[in-house]
Amino acid sequence: MRILQVSAELFPLLKTGGLADVTGALPLALAAAGADARVLLPAFPAIAAGVADARPVASFHAPWGEPALLRFGYIDGGAGRLLPTYLIDSPALYDRPGNPYEGPGKQPYGDNHRRFAMLGWAAALLAQGLDPLWRPEVMHAHDWHAGLAPAYLSFARQRGQGADVRSVFTIHNLAYQGQFGGWAFAELGLPPEAFQVEGLEYHGDVSFMKAGLFYADRITTVSPTYAQEIQTPEQGFGLDGLLRARSGALHGILNAVDETVWNPATDAHLAQRFSMPEGRRMAGKARCKAALQHELGLAVDERAPLFIVVSRLTEQKGLHLVLGGIDALLEGGGQLAVLGSGDAWMEQAFRERATAQPKRIAARIGYDEPLAHRLFGGADVVLVPSRFEPCGLTQMYGLRYGALPLVHRVGGLADTVVDCALENMAEGTATGFVFERFEREDYARALRRAFALYERPADWRRVRATAMRRPADWGTAAEHYLTVYQEALAH
Template sequence: MMMRVLHVCTEIYPLLKTGGLADVAAALPAAQVEAGGDARVLVPGFPALRAGVAGQELVAELAPAFGAGPIRLYCGTLPGSAVPAYVIDAPELYDRPGNPYADAGNRPYADNAQRFALLGWIAAQLAQGLDPAWQPQVVHAHDWHAGLAPAYLKAAEQAGGRRLAGSVQTIHNLAYQGNFPSHVFGYLRLPAHFFDIEGIEFHGQCSFLKAGLYFADKITTVSPTYAREIQHAEQGCGLDGLLRTRAHDLAGILNGVDDAVWNPATDGLIARHYTIGSRAGKLACKNALQREAGLAIRDDGPLFVVVSRLTEQKGLHLVLAALPEIVRRGGQIMLLGSGDAVLESAFAAAAAAHPQSVAVRIGYDEDLAHRLVAAGDAILVPSRFEPCGLTQLYGLKYGALPLVRRVGGLADTVVDCSLENMGDDLATGFVFDSFDEAGIEAALRRAFALYARGADWDAVQERGMRQQFGWDTAAAQYAALYRQIAT
């Protein structure tokens, strides 16, 4: 059965990326098409998306709504793939430079509720036949930005007295919920009874993510462990009660790695290619990054790399606290990221104090991220919580042993180098439990100890590179889920 699925999202690699959602939005529909499905995406007409989708043709014109003038819907194709993409052309809402969600001062746009309400509303319109040539059987909403899509779909079904399409809400990070003041509900074009505890209302506000979690037929998140964690208060972000009531509709499906983008054997962004069976190129990548970053050119200690937002959630204060120990033991570290200004300054100061051992690049650079993962002996992901994490999967693929905290998708994808796991040929990295300096320092000691035993390090590195996290597995799991709810 060729399932017609509409993915509703706000960013897609390589056209527009602020986080891992863009990688998922590019890879999952492509994997579904490759498996014989009929997947399409719907995105807002942000400048990069409006310009990057190829061969756009006008599908429909709609009257002004949500603060936008006349709205046009186009359909083209994502570059480098066979995935059709609908683009909402509403310049008053979407045609803004820079970050798609916030202004130059990093303040969320005041009209974000209207901007993303339109996205969900158009998704429901497509389920009602807005494009005469194609109508989805499943509407798959990603994160809070698309959370109103299941609500608009349910409202249309209630009004019309018939089922239009199944709906799925995927949580990529429960901490981001799209909560707005209650007065926003007045212009969302939803029935009055939807503003209720059994609906979109959340502590007196309108919550776009809660709307998706309440009205969608099925809920997914991006790892099995995170699916369990969010049903409890510590990581439930206030929505754990709702998620417990919907536990029978909640599934954790691990993200995958797009082999066309992340593969050390073919990656055009790294200094030298290498494979599982021939890894000499990895040392060449390490030395090339050391030269680029001004680090000492040596291989007598491990090179740790970090590619991350600089936030408390990501555990970067733990990395900062561990820096002196890494340097003292003869290791090196390079960080790429941006975020908290205090962390940015502290890492920059550490690099200035130890230029041979510590390098820092503030900002984000996709090409440099590939070079770091290819060069690193180990990659640090010490998160307080982590729905799935793609960074550790890239690390495994490139032979950069992940050093992670045992939470969410990190717990599902990395096996610690304990003696028993080494003995059973299971170890793929370093895992710690307590979110504190003692926890990360114990994991770092294991990393240095293993690095000193070259044959054992090589065995763990090879085992990690052999792990399979392809999107074909995730696509098959989603297909099974869709079959339960498709019209």
Template structure:
């Protein structure tokens, strides 16, 4: 089956969040199942730099509002990702000094509606046979950046084009929707009727995410729990009504872990390797990490870690409130992340006040993230909401027990450790109330279990053996593709 995956970023070339991890891992998992996936990406500098055997497939002539000087579509291969790719080479749109979505001051580019509408429009053209040697049977669009792809497919169908592929739209995070002022609609080249309640219109503005939800043949999101939650007013971000109307077309498919990247038995970024059967290397990883961070060198203190964007969604203010008690009870804490300036400053202040027990690195460093997760004992993910979450999956894989709030994919992947569950399915620590008290209740259970090494090891080994690869997700996606392609 031929699948065109449409997305804005892909690991390891360009990553701002979990979307890139999924975009990088899913094609390989689909290929292993016998499918033929290709990806369509904007021509950001890291992507162009890795594109091998590139040939110009076509000069792009989009609607006037989406024109970019000398825009062309390249076809080649991304060796770092192991996938065949189409890349939109439009320097005026994608080669900028800042990030993929915002400038160096974190101001969103004012023409983002044009930059990512071109991505969706190009997907529509590939769906109609722009590459005469390869035509997709399914177009799979990811998040708001690619959400107009199903809309352009619907517009082509309404214009009489036949033989179009089916479409799937995946919501990775409903909170980021791609909202733009209504006067930009004319630049998109879509039929006027598409700017309506039954289309892109959302409280008088353009909503890219809504286009994907409305026009795609099927909708998926990244965990069964999140699929249920986004149909409620509390977590629907204003789109719960649209999602409830399409409830029979909505499926939650849990993300997996790319085991070629995240595997403590093989990870070249670690100072020592280990597995569920041979855990000795994890202690060496912890000792090395404590030395690297300047923390007190002791195995007796459980080391809690965070690897996260510093945003309100992630519940990190709860950790700041709970941190004094954690340290008083003998724990250590280390964080890697960046984002909200106030949170950055608060965590820096905590580290400055107690450098023997608290270490903070602002920014993102992929290699250090591996060392931090491998060397820690507990990974904290106390999110307000969490579509799937990947860090708790990395924690399970690395025997770093996740402490999570029971929400979205966190609740789907982590089983709470209590006395009555230790010999059954316990793999971490789970709390419900979004408060520092709720977090501390789970942390106290973690601290108590850590003082019982045999029980800790039992839960740790169960966590590491928890199925977390992409094969099951790939099978579910392929079943969905086949269903709608038929």
């Protein structure tokens, strides 16, 4: 099966969140399952620099006249794997430093509607034969940035072009919808009938997310629980009615972990590699913890449970709960290490707490991939108290590295973490700490339960061993996606 993955970012070349981890791992897993998988990406500087020998394939123009060149090369996927890659070479749109979505002032670029319409347009042209040597059977578009791809393909099929190609659209986070004023529609090259309620019109605006949801042959999202949640007014962000109407085409497929990148037994970023076979006491992890404490300027104390946050620093991630619970965490004898960036007030709040108690709290503002690995390697608990969470990879990395997740029971967090309730402890299924209501009191109780379990080393080691054994491989996820592709092709 020939599959084109369409995305705005891809690990390890360009990453702003979990989307890049998924789009970096899924095509390689599909290839391992026997599929002919390729990716299509904008030629942002960081991406273009990582694609070897990108040769010209075809030139084309956007609907508003912007010229572009399609190139083809390969990304090194690690472990001897090569990922076939198409690049959209359009310097006027993509040759900009820093974040792919925002300018230096953290404001979205004013021409983002063009920049990401170009991504969808190029995908649809590939489905219609832009590359004379390769044409996909399935076009898989990821998140709002690629949301116009299914729309362009749908109208092309009505004209008899790309008629045998099917589209799949994946929601990675419904809260970010790619919404632009209605004035933008005139530049998109879609017929007038697309700008209506039964199309991509949304309260007078253009919604790239709605385009993907309305026109794709199949829709997926990144966990089974989130697939149910987004059909409710509480988490549907105004699109729950459309999602309920299309529930027969909607599938929740849980994200996985790329074990060539996230594996404590082979992770070169760690002070010492470790795995379960070394023994339940995990001497290697203990050395990672001591090294991390030293690196961050924390007191080197094996008895102090080390809690970490590796996240965007936003209210959606529930980190005001962490800020409000810092005093209780310290009173319990714990330490806290934070890595991330986001809302300025939250960055400053974590900085101030770290400055006040540098031996107990560390805050690193920004993102540092090697440090993230060391944090998971040394941590005892990873805090993921999100208000909503489509899937979440942070808790999966924690499970893999023996850092027990403390999570709000929502979305993919509910699908991946089993609470240390008595019955789960007795059954040997517990892997972390789960609280039900998004309230300070519920978070505080979960925090106390984490301290209580830490005071019982034998039980702690048993839960940690269960967590580290939890399967989360991309091979299984890829098989689920292949089933969805087959359904789309049979549609």
